[in-house]
Amino acid sequence: MRQSKRTEILHAAQHIVQRDGVTAITYESVAAEAGLTKGGLLYHFPSREDMLLALHEHVAGQWEACMESEAGAPYEELTPGQRLDAYIRASQNPDRAELLLMLESAGDPAAQAAWDTVHDRWSPPPPRGTPDDADVPGRAAGVDPDLLPFLARLAADGLWFYEALAPGHFTEAQRSTIVEAIIRLGAGEHTQT
Structure with a gap:
């Protein structure tokens, strides 16, 4: 199936971010990368901001698709534990464009919303508070199991x-051991040393 021009443009923009960073995204650079005219680009994205927001949504969607692939099922069919496992497994597939876009989104509420939507669906939320009682049942080494x-x-x-x-520091076996x-940890399993 042939990709839409819009998707081709977003892939071209993602490739530019991967190679040159977010600041390298211009109409000229994306048009050249996508093999389009600037007018063809303007048809799909009336402003650079529109293109960047669509790029955030596109790459966040790819990240979610990666987690669904790791889980073997869509979000709706998974337990919170299965979603966390998929989130953790997806962490071994870093992408420079993804990292740069996430960092860039911190100053843009609309762009941040694309990433927050995926985070909120797939990862556990920050704790809302911790119990004051030091004798919480199941507490191991002073860590509340609800925090795990x-x-x-x-x-x-x-x-x-x-x-x-710092890519390339782990072998596949080392990375797999860390992920497991x-x-x-997320499941609350502890091993004795």
Whole structure:
């Protein structure tokens, strides 16, 4: 099936971000990368801001598709634990364009919303508060077990950032071991050392 011109443009813009960064996105650079005229680009995206917002939505959608692929099912059919597992597994597939766009979205509420939608669906939310009672049943080494899924999310995010910024430091076996350890953390499983 042939891709739509809009999708081709977004892929071209994503390739530019991957290679040259977000600031390299101009009508001229995207038109050249996509093999279109500037007028052809303006037809689909009346402003650079429209193109960037569509790019955020497109790449966030790819990220969600990656998690669905890791899970083997759509979001709606998964338990919170299965969604967290998919989120963690997707963290071993960093993408420079994804990283740069996420960082760039921090100053743009509309762009941030594209990423927040995916985060809210797939990862556990930050804790709303911690109990004052130190004798919470199931507490291991002073960590509230209710915090473990969120801690696993933070560990997965850390792996993703590390791999995006310093690729090639782990073998596939090392990465797999780390991912499985993060999944066990999120499930509340502990191993004795």
